[in-house]
Each structure stands twice: as structure tokens, then as C-alpha cells.
Amino acid sequence: MRGLVGSTGRIGAALLALLLPRAPLRAAPQVGVPDCMTGPVRAEVLADIGIRGEIRLASGARVILDSLRWPDAPDVAAAARAWLDARRGAELAVMPRGRPDRWDRERADIQVAEGDTDLAGGLIGAGLAFADANEADSLCRPALRLVEADARAKGHGLWREPLPDAADGAALRARAGRFVVVEGRLRHVGERSNRTYLDFGTRGADALTVTVSKRTWRMVRARGLSAASLEGRLVRVRGILDIWRGPTLEAGPDAIEVLGEADRPEAGPETERGLRR
Structure with a gap:
């Protein structure tokens, strides 16, 4: 855990970089809107994966990935769960975002400390989830739509048809x-x-x-x-x-x-x- 805490600054900077799209998008949300405001990055460990991609942390917190919608198709959902489950026990950098959802689960951007793998970007890029605002008024990470477009163009996962x-x-x-x-x-x-x-x-x-x-x-x-x-x-x-x-x-x-x-x-x-x- 000491190594993760020591690298929190670097991971936090990487996560903050994700807030800004790297290509112009129509109607990108303002950083200050309540749904997209971010909290301080903290170190956590991935303990388990719940229903529809709920991430359970070793601290007891329940988190869902921001700007991501879990797939309805059973086969794709199973593949998405397996993708996350392969990272069970990994040290994470968790950045809270906006307000909790209706089930009081924290919304967050999450990176795996080792390799800086972004969980939402990885799932969407593999065609295993949608880039979507869900209950929020704004899609806080519009650049994820570009990753989704790439997965769709390549026919990955959800985009096979x-x-x-x-x-x-x-x-x-x-x-x-x-x-x-x-x-x-x-x-x-x-x-x-x-x-x-x-x-x-x-x-x-x-x-x-x-x-x-x-x-x-x-x-x-x-x-x-x-x-x-x-x-x-x-x-x-x-x-x-x-x-x-x-x-x-x-x-x-x-x-x-x-x-x-x-x-x-x-x-x-x-x-x-x-x-x-």
C-alpha cells in the first residue's frame, strides 16, 4: 500500500487529465457543474464485483464507474464482469465525482495503480460497456464517446452487429x-x-x-x-x-x-x- 500512496500524486494528475477531452466535442460539460465536480484522489483496493458492475472496495465503499452504462446483453455483461474480476485485489486510485446515485453508491473515475489502466476506458474500449451519462445531466467524460466510436468501428463486443x-x-x-x-x-x-x-x-x-x-x-x-x-x-x-x-x-x-x-x-x-x- 505504501507504493500506491507514494504514487497518488502521479495517478491523480493522470486522472485529472482524463477530465478534458483531447478532441473537440459538441456540448462538452463544464467542469463546475455538480454532476461532474471531482473530489480528492484516494488509494483503495478492489475487493469484489457486484451486480451490474458495482465495484466493492476493501474499505467497504461501493462505487460505480462514472460515464459508463453496464450492458444488458447477458454474454457481454458476463465478459465485462470477467474483465473487472481479473483486477480483483489490485491497488486503485479512486477519484469521486458528483453526487452518489439513488442507491447511495459513489460515482468515480478509477485507475489501476499498476500500469494506470483506466477502468471505464478499458471496458468501453473493449466494447463491453456504453459511454453514457446515466442519471446525470451531463456526460462528464465526453472523450469516452471517442473510445466507444473506435470500439464500434472495430466491431468489438456490443458493436458486433x-x-x-x-x-x-x-x-x-x-x-x-x-x-x-x-x-x-x-x-x-x-x-x-x-x-x-x-x-x-x-x-x-x-x-x-x-x-x-x-x-x-x-x-x-x-x-x-x-x-x-x-x-x-x-x-x-x-x-x-x-x-x-x-x-x-x-x-x-x-x-x-x-x-x-x-x-x-x-x-x-x-x-x-x-x-x-
Whole structure:
């Protein structure tokens, strides 16, 4: 343990470097927002892996990785658990982030002291987890989306099959109740007093509709997006898929990504260097 404590400064600097994306991303969160504020780095030991990737530390603390969503697919979830379990007993540097989740588990960025392996970056880079804000308003580590894009381009893990098309109702219905990442051309944006609706099909078509709360839509607009700028664009959305008349999901502000040659995320060696090794 003495060696880990002695190296906390170096590890802390490495973790802090992860807070800043190494390539420009649209709507990157501000460091000062409550969900993304960080606490002091501390030394811990990985004791066990709980359900859906909960990390149990030798100190008794329960931690979940920030900016990461555990996979629903049983085979991928088993592989993700095995990836973490292989690091059982490892000395860690843990940086708390934001507020605990609804189960009072600490959110954190975590690196293995030996080799500085970043746990979230490693899982996402292997295609074993999604880069997602979960219950937070902001994705605190947007550079993880670049690592996810690289895993998707290489067909790793979760990305072995192509993403479902937002206009393919039958394919979406087969994924009801699961967290999905979907792409398609946005046909219409309907702004209402309490909600905004993003429609990926024409009226009556069996296609995805994304619902956005009034509060979230204000955040989306504050980031430079609007009904006019979204309609007709290729868009990637993510969330838990439900069926109500047709396929639908409710999106947070960081769950809506406008795609195109200029702003499609692409990962490269420089982007990934500080995220997984």
C-alpha cells in the first residue's frame, strides 16, 4: 500500500487529465457543474464485483464507474464482469465525482495503480460497456464517446452487429426494455409546451419517436441545437427503449448526437492514450 500512496500524486494528475477531452466535442460539460465536480484522489483496493458492475472496495465503499452504462446483453455483461474480476485485489486510485446515485453508491473515475489502466476506458474500449451519462445531466467524460466510436468501428463486443435503424420499427420492438443506441435521419421535431418529440418516421410509420422533457430541451437548445438545426439530419440517440403505440425512448441532453462528416466522433491514438492502456 505504501507504493500506491507514494504514487497518488502521479495517478491523480493522470486522472485529472482524463477530465478534458483531447478532441473537440459538441456540448462538452463544464467542469463546475455538480454532476461532474471531482473530489480528492484516494488509494483503495478492489475487493469484489457486484451486480451490474458495482465495484466493492476493501474499505467497504461501493462505487460505480462514472460515464459508463453496464450492458444488458447477458454474454457481454458476463465478459465485462470477467474483465473487472481479473483486477480483483489490485491497488486503485479512486477519484469521486458528483453526487452518489439513488442507491447511495459513489460515482468515480478509477485507475489501476499498476500500469494506470483506466477502468471505464478499458471496458468501453473493449466494447463491453456504453459511454453514457446515466442519471446525470451531463456526460462528464465526453472523450469516452471517442473510445466507444473506435470500439464500434472495430466491431468489438456490443458493436458486433450494426446499430438498428431508427426507422425499422420491427427491429426496435425486438429490443424493447433494453438500453439501445440507434441511428437514423430525423424527419420532424415537434415542440410542445411540456415535451418535444423527435420523429424518425413520417406520421403513422413504425419508427422511433424520442421524447425530450421541457427541462432537457432547454439544455439541448443551450448547447446550440434546435428544431430547425435537427430536422433532416442524421442523428444518433441512446436510451431505454419502450413501446407506446410505437418504439419510443426518453433522451437526456447528452443522448442526442448530430452526425456528419465534420462532427462524427472518431477515435485515434492521441485520444485513446490517456483512457486505456
